[in-house]
Amino acid sequence: MTLRVVQVGAGGMGRAWLGTVAADPDVELVGIVDLDLDAARAGAAHAGDPTIPVGTDLTALAAETGAEAVLDITVPAAHHPVTLEALRAGLPVLGEKPAAQTVAEALSLAAAAEATGKLFMVSQSRRYNDQLVAFRQHVRGLGAVGGLSTRFAKAPHFGGFREEMDDVLLLDMAIHAFDSARYVLERDPVSVYCESWNPSWSWYRGDAAAAAVFTFEDDVRYVYDGSWCAPGAETSWNGDWRASGAAGTALWDGDHDPWSDLDGVPGTPPVARSVGDAIAGALASFVHAVRSGGVPDGEVHGNVMSLTMVDAAIASARAGRRIVIDEVLEQAHAAALEAERDESIRARLAAWGSVRGALTAGSADVATAAGSPDVAALG
Known part of the structure; x- marks a missing residue:
C-alpha cells in the first residue's frame, strides 16, 4: 500500500521533495499546503498532477484527503508549529533539517512525539550516502579511535538570505558534518571550543569560516575546519574526512569510495546494506518506519x-571559551519549559531528568515500543 502524504511547503526545497515524492512508488501525494496558494498549485503541476488538492490549513486538508503522514518542508522558523500541528492531528512527520529553529523548540517537539505517540523523523539527508556508511565501516576497523577530522572548503555564491545570515557556515552547513561525525564515531559530543570569522574578501555578511574542536565521549576528538568563501581546490560538498585509530587510518574524500590503511595493509570491512541516496533515501526510510513500526535514522x-x-559551537565562538554540551541542553530545556503552553508536552518535559539521559532514553523507548532491532542506528 502506498503511504498517503500531505506536503507542507512548495518553495525551492519543496519542489525538490515534490519531485522525489512523485518518483517514489510507495508514496502518494494527496495534498499540498502553502500560505501562497499559487505556489501550491505550481507545486502540484511540478509533481505531475495539477489536480492535487491544495490549501493553507494543514489539519483541514489532511482530514479531507485521508492523509496518513506529513512532510514538513518549510523554513526553519515554521518547523515547530507545523510539526506540532501534524503530531496533534495524529500524523507522523518527516521534516527537513534542522528539527527546529532552536534547541529548545527541538526538545519541545521530542516531548510532543512522546506525548502523541507519533513518529517525528528529521531528514538529515547527507546521512543517506552509501560511501558515508562504508567510511563508518572502515573506522570500525581501526580499533580504538582517537580522532576524526573534516576539512570543508567551498565558494558558493547563493545570493539571497544566506548571504545576509549571521553565522552562516555553522548554521546552514556545518550541521551536516557534525551529524555525520556523530554517525561515524557512534558517540555523542561532550564539549566544544570554536572560533569563527569572515575573511576580508568574503561576500557573506556573517562569519563564513569556522574551526571547531569537539571532545566526544571516550575522550575522542573531532576537528572541523570549514569555509564557504574558499575559492580554488574546493573539497566535496560532503567534506574531506580522516579518522585515526590504534590500528591505522581511514580516509574519505566525500565523493568516492573510502579506504583504510591498517599499518600498511588495506582495510577490508564488511559491506553494509545500501541506505539509499539523499532525500530519496530519507523518504524511503520514513515510509518503512511508518509501515513497520521501526525506528528510522533521524528520529x-x-x-x-x-x-x-x-548551537554550542556558535556559543563558543561568541564567548571565546570552551562550551559544555550539557549546559546548552539544560539551558534549552529550561527555555522549553518556560515557553510550553501544552500541558501534556510540558508534563513530558518536566519528567525528564538530565536532558542527555532523556534523549537517549527517548530513543530507546521508541525502539522498544516499535519492537525494532535497529536502536544502535539511531541518531
Missing part, C-alpha cells in the same frame, strides 16, 4: 544532539 530524540552541536 527526533537522536537528532537533537546534532542541532545542539551547532
Whole structure:
C-alpha cells in the first residue's frame, strides 16, 4: 500500500521533495499546503498532477484527503508549529533539517512525539550516502579511535538570505558534518571550543569560516575546519574526512569510495546494506518506519544532539571559551519549559531528568515500543 502524504511547503526545497515524492512508488501525494496558494498549485503541476488538492490549513486538508503522514518542508522558523500541528492531528512527520529553529523548540517537539505517540523523523539527508556508511565501516576497523577530522572548503555564491545570515557556515552547513561525525564515531559530543570569522574578501555578511574542536565521549576528538568563501581546490560538498585509530587510518574524500590503511595493509570491512541516496533515501526510510513500526535514522530524540552541536559551537565562538554540551541542553530545556503552553508536552518535559539521559532514553523507548532491532542506528 502506498503511504498517503500531505506536503507542507512548495518553495525551492519543496519542489525538490515534490519531485522525489512523485518518483517514489510507495508514496502518494494527496495534498499540498502553502500560505501562497499559487505556489501550491505550481507545486502540484511540478509533481505531475495539477489536480492535487491544495490549501493553507494543514489539519483541514489532511482530514479531507485521508492523509496518513506529513512532510514538513518549510523554513526553519515554521518547523515547530507545523510539526506540532501534524503530531496533534495524529500524523507522523518527516521534516527537513534542522528539527527546529532552536534547541529548545527541538526538545519541545521530542516531548510532543512522546506525548502523541507519533513518529517525528528529521531528514538529515547527507546521512543517506552509501560511501558515508562504508567510511563508518572502515573506522570500525581501526580499533580504538582517537580522532576524526573534516576539512570543508567551498565558494558558493547563493545570493539571497544566506548571504545576509549571521553565522552562516555553522548554521546552514556545518550541521551536516557534525551529524555525520556523530554517525561515524557512534558517540555523542561532550564539549566544544570554536572560533569563527569572515575573511576580508568574503561576500557573506556573517562569519563564513569556522574551526571547531569537539571532545566526544571516550575522550575522542573531532576537528572541523570549514569555509564557504574558499575559492580554488574546493573539497566535496560532503567534506574531506580522516579518522585515526590504534590500528591505522581511514580516509574519505566525500565523493568516492573510502579506504583504510591498517599499518600498511588495506582495510577490508564488511559491506553494509545500501541506505539509499539523499532525500530519496530519507523518504524511503520514513515510509518503512511508518509501515513497520521501526525506528528510522533521524528520529527526533537522536537528532537533537546534532542541532545542539551547532548551537554550542556558535556559543563558543561568541564567548571565546570552551562550551559544555550539557549546559546548552539544560539551558534549552529550561527555555522549553518556560515557553510550553501544552500541558501534556510540558508534563513530558518536566519528567525528564538530565536532558542527555532523556534523549537517549527517548530513543530507546521508541525502539522498544516499535519492537525494532535497529536502536544502535539511531541518531
